[in-house]
Amino acid sequence: MRNLAIFGTASDVGKSVVATALCRIFRNAGIDVAPFKAQNMSNNSGVTPDGFEIGRAQIVQAEAARVAPTADMNPVLLKPNTDTGAQVVLQGKVASNRSAREYFGDTRPWSDAAFESLLRLGDRHGMLVIEGAGSCAEMNLYDRDFVNFRTARASGASVILVADIDRGGVFAQVVGTLAVLPEEDRKRVAGIIVNRFRGDASLFREGIRILEERAEIPVLGLVPYFRGISIDAEDAVPLRTIVDPAGVPDTEKIGIAVVYFPHISNFTDFAVFDRDERVEVHYLHAPRNLDRYRAVVLPGSKNVRGDLEWLLANGWREKLETFREKGGVIAGICGGYQMLGERVSDPDGVEGRPGDSPGLGFLGVRTVLRKEKTLCNAMGRMNSGSLNVSGYEIHMGETLFSGDASPLLLVTSRNNLPSGGTDGALSPDGRVFGTYFHGIFDGTAFRNWFLRLIDPEFVQGDVGLDRDAEYDKLARHFEEHLDMEAIYRIIGFASRR
Known part of the structure; x- marks a missing residue:
């Protein structure tokens, strides 16, 4: 197998995006390529066409490679639900909850599953683009780390090391990483990508010379920071830089506040609004005066009762009640x-300690968390009309009506099989609603319905995303700044130019 591994000097250096770009570059060059990440830690997940849960980043990479995402592409998914623990999703299905100490105490069950998936995936494709996790040189965990160099060894992959110059210290990132690696693994590193460069590239020529001299391997590219290309982020880390903005929404725009929970999940549900110049989205952790906002959205959470308690303890109930009384959505x-x-209610302790928590009481429904997770791609239509909707469901709970709310959606199919029943709830005044459908705002019809609910004078439009075109834009950006001739030589392919 001619495999390539993309490892990082640290978390959030851009490994996922680099891997995504290479998946599209190689696919456009006629190579049968697929993504692989042995273990992913993220609450931003998605559902494969056959109903399994994997990290959102691997779904994005599969789309870039123009292949159907499968559970084998991300066999171990850790979804943090406390500061020291996570739900373990193994080959697409929930396996257990583990503390960090329990998980790392014996990683053999997880690594065995990961390498089983690696072999299956390698048998189906001509090449794998393998993404590492975090830093590839965490020496205190090195003997238990199966995501980085153990995967590279098992797959025979050459390694490209990605460093983020935007955060500073790029020389120490690269040289320090290489210095602590065992010689066997150090020899696998075939090149360096310096990511997220800002400014005049000619001013870093001396920097490239120094890096190559100290690292004794080539710099394969100096990739500029990019804007205007929409690629789903792997997790919520990038959001932390924009939470609780100092200003308020522009009066000429529709202001939407998204509450930033401690265990926020699937925040990409709201990425579509970033492309609409008529809408301004703020992520709020601390409660504030909501008068300048037209809607408040409570996103997904990996610890519902814990985040609900946080919400109440921090004064969000009072802010939301006032907002609703003033006509907000x-x-x-x-x-x-x-x-x-x-x-x-969580009688079995699915997300933490067993027990009940009072909700906000804005909808006449009650939820019981169950051990069995619902995973599906779903379609339906609005209960109030013929408006079609689609999305995907990832939840442990079963929600039943207990008051005067009405169903929001009539479900027509799940995982391409006919399905009846309903989803979500709508308050009698039509100003509060909830749904299990992630990705529901991506559909133009539902998004326009939502924005007209907020502002009856809103003129509907289509700011939908052509994901395939975005992957091609990303590929062009990286091709322009990478030495692809050298990369093709590293993986043993003749140039595809």
Whole structure:
């Protein structure tokens, strides 16, 4: 197998995006390529066409490679639900909850599954683009780390090391990483990509010379920071830089506040609004005066009762009640939908300690968390008309009506099979709603319905995303700044130019 591994000097250096770009570059060059990440830690996940859960980043990479995403592309997914623990999703299905100490105490069950998936995936494709996790040189965990160099060894992959110059210290990042690696693994590193460069590239020529001299391997590219290309982020780390902005929404725009929970999940549900110049989205952790906002959205959560308690303890209930009394629209997606109800019960301790938590009481529903997770791609239509909707469901809860709310959606199919029943709830005044459908705002019809609910004078439009075109834009950006001739030589392919 001619495989290529993209490892990082640290977390959030851009490994996922680099891997995505290479998946599209190689596919456009006629190579049968697929992505692989042995273990991913993220609450931003998605559902494969056959109903399995994997990290959102691997779904994006599969789309870039023009192949159907499968559970083998991300066999171990860790979804943090406390500061020291996570739900373990193994080959697409929930396996257990583990503390960090329990998980790392014996990683053999997870690594065995990961390498089983690696072999299956390698048998189906001509090449794998393998993404590492975090820093590839965490020496205190090195003997238990199966995501980075153990995967590279098992797959025979050459390694490209990605460093982020935007955060500073790029020389120490690269040289320090290489210095602590065992010689066997150090020899696998075939080149360096310096990512997220800003400014005049000619001013870093001396920097490239120094890096190559100290590292004794080539710099394969100096990739500029890019804007205007829409690629789903792997997790919520990038959001932390924009949470609680100092200003308020522009009066000429529709202001939407998304509550930034401690365990926020699937925040990409709201990325579509970033492309609409008529809308301004703020992520808010601390409660504030909401008068300049037209809607507040409670997003998904990986610890619903814990985030609900945080919400109440920090004074969000009072802010939301006042906002509703003044006519604001409140929406909840998945965990946020559960919080809008009267009660959330976890009798089996699915997400933490067993017990009940009072909800916000904005919708006449109650939720019981169950051990079995619902995973599906779904389609339906608005209960109030013929408006078609689609999305995907990832939730542990079952929500039942207990008051005067009405169903929001009539479900027509799940995982391409006919399905009846309903989803979500709508308050009698039509100003509060919730749904389990992630990605529902990506559909133009539902998004326009939502924005007209906020502002009856809103003129509907289509700011939908052509994902395939975005992957091609990303590929062109990286091809322009990478030495692809050298990369093709590293993986043993003749140039595709």
